[in-house]
Amino acid sequence: MQRRDFIRLGGVGMASMILPVSGIAVSAEQLLDKPMDVAYKKKLADIALNAAKAKGATYADARIGRYLNQFITTREANVDNIVNRESAGIGIRVIANGTWGFASTSNMTPDSVAKTAEQAVAVAMANSKFQTSPVVLAPVKGVGEVSWQTPIKKNAMEVPIQEKVDMLLTANDAAMSNGANYITSILFLVNEQKYFASTDGSYIDQDVHRLWAPFFATGVGKNGFKQRNGLGNPVGMGFEYLDGKEEDKIKISGANVGYKNSYDLVEDAAAAGKQLQAKLKARSVEPGKYDLVLDPAHLMLTIHESVGHPLELDRVLGYEANYAGTSFATLDKWRSGKFQYGSDVVNLFADKTQEYSLGNVAYDDEGVKTKQWDLVKDGILVNYQAIRDQVHMIDQKESHGCCYSQSWADVQFQRMPNVSLKPNEKDISAEDIIKEVDDGIYIAGRGSFSIDQQRYNFQFGGQLFYEIKDGKIVDQIEDVAYQSNTQEFWNNCVKTAGKSDYRLGGSFFDGKGQPAQVSAVSHGCATTRFNNVNVINTARNV
The missing domain is CATH 3.30.2290.10 (PmbA/TldD superfamily)
Structure with a gap:
């Protein structure tokens, strides 16, 4: 699988x-x-x-x-x-x-x-x-x-x-x-x-x-x-x-x-x-630097790979390594209290109580009541995802409530809760985000991706791509993928749409562990703009 x-x-x-x-x-x-x-x-x-x-x-x-x-x-x-x-x-x-x-x-x-x-x-x-x-x-x-x-x-x-x-x-x-x-x-x-x-x-x-x-x-x-x-x-x-x-x-x-x-x-x-x-x-994209407007059905996967997995504490500590790598977000970065995971508009949180989400339960598989907590606040790394036998390692006294097993026959262990990007407090639409872009690309839907063993350098594709010129979508284009690293990408985040545009995407069979287990997890966000991101042409591989 x-x-x-x-x-x-x-x-x-x-x-x-x-x-x-x-x-x-x-x-x-x-x-x-x-x-x-x-x-x-x-x-x-x-x-x-x-x-x-x-x-x-x-x-x-x-x-x-x-x-x-x-x-x-x-x-x-x-x-x-x-x-x-x-x-x-x-x-x-x-x-x-x-x-x-x-x-x-x-x-x-x-x-x-x-x-x-x-x-x-x-x-x-x-x-x-x-x-x-x-x-x-x-x-x-x-x-x-x-x-x-x-x-x-x-x-x-x-x-x-x-x-x-x-x-x-x-x-x-x-x-x-x-x-x-x-x-x-x-x-x-x-x-x-x-x-x-x-x-x-x-x-x-x-x-x-x-x-x-x-x-x-x-x-x-x-x-x-x-x-x-x-x-x-x-x-x-x-x-x-x-x-x-x-x-x-x-x-x-x-x-x-x-x-x-x-x-x-x-x-x-x-x-x-x-x-x-x-x-x-559709014509093939010209490679170069673009402002990207990312639809929630697309951005959820980028959140999953570049935020959800690297902030799992067992991955940070190196206990989870063979299955999809460890994490660049090491404890020294968190302990500094200054690590700029993203720009000051980036607020990423974990939450297993979100209605309609895949991870929504009242209690996790250790009997801990589920809750919401911050992972990145105003761009600064502030916490991880941890369970009962882990939280003492980060000087905390209460489990985050994110323990899960795929079945009665498998032991429960730390799994990713719903990890989401907070929307703008202002009533901003996706069209409002697009109107502010002079030269960019709108991407919808999940496509192929690649990310390194520390969840840092990555490449993401999508399903639908549209050229944005002078604040308007003008043409459907093809062969688009963007490349960045996690810190650079989230520091290039400049604006999110408001609560009315907030949507949940998800991963139905997310794998982790040895022996491998699957779990289901959602990621919420609104339409979001990232400036000056490197776009390659996948047909030409440039």
Whole structure:
């Protein structure tokens, strides 16, 4: 599985063969089976916690999970694949002799759960001979019995398969009727039913829903081919996201460039067909320095790579290195209190409470209540992302609440929360930002990217590119990518649009760790201007 959202699957049938699913195949109807009774979950959790303490654990937590996935893939007029999967079990994490231990099982009988807890303690005891200093946990006050659910209006799992297939095939037809030669469309649905209990006194039941409906369209001309991927976002919402409300459609100078809190898949596919034909005829960009106006559906990926990952504390400390590198944002820069990550208009924050976001939960996988906190304030690096056993390393006493595991069978660890750029307090539109640009380029949608092993030097492409002259969009152009380094790029940020333009993008399958795990994370921003950025021509490689 590739690291970035399957965008680089070539846009076609690989998605039907490579899916991040585990568990057993079930029917669509079985995905709607009632979850385990909460009282029984508490009984099993208590068995795990008590068994761990009896064997010498000083701390223990148990996560009982039922993870449901439905993936539908289509290509042109055909259905490639329909996958329904269910995975259920319990993961038990302990501290014994000052060392972490973990074990899991899908056999959720009382005896099996107790034995698994004992195994977790045995793992910790065995590991402790290699531990040079004991685990230090930031305190967390138990919250008792609480519950939370993603605020969905329409459970996507309840929508008939035929309706979902018809929607995808209609989108495919719309794209091909308007100029696309090939198209793959996909629907990803995820439901995480998670129960967390710990010796701190928390019993937390959460029901998390996520959805993504990407497509990958290709147009072929006499001189080659062009691609245009969908502009919809992965979201923490139900099927209502696909209602396509008119007020959520984003158009710049009449061109369809994105969506806000709902998505019209068919309209976007039709626009993609037309834009593919325009891309095939568009002139190639002249390389040079330009002012860039970046749409939120594009800038979210740049935020993800140049802010989200380098400010993960385990990456900063070098614990996370083999999978996508470490970080240039080292502790000495943070401790100085003066490191200019960006210009004074750059305010970047972490937040797992944002409505509709992929990372939105009430409590993380350590039972810590989620919150918002600053990462970069007025351009200055002020904090990182850290969990219970990390925050003491940066002289803090409270976890940031960003611990996550992709399943009950995997140990939880620090994962990126939603990381976003604050919009302008003034009511400024995307068109207002464009009006101030004399010679620039407007970029919408995520494209290819490359970033070095310290998350510093990078190159980003996009889906749609428009030339800006004297404050107006004049022509669609092609073969655009920009190059910079993280500090230079964010210090070239001069203006953001206002709250009314703020939108969430996201990464549905963000990879990290060894063994690798995936997580889902959103990034919000408004349309933003960056001055004097180096643009290359990807066709000429200059």
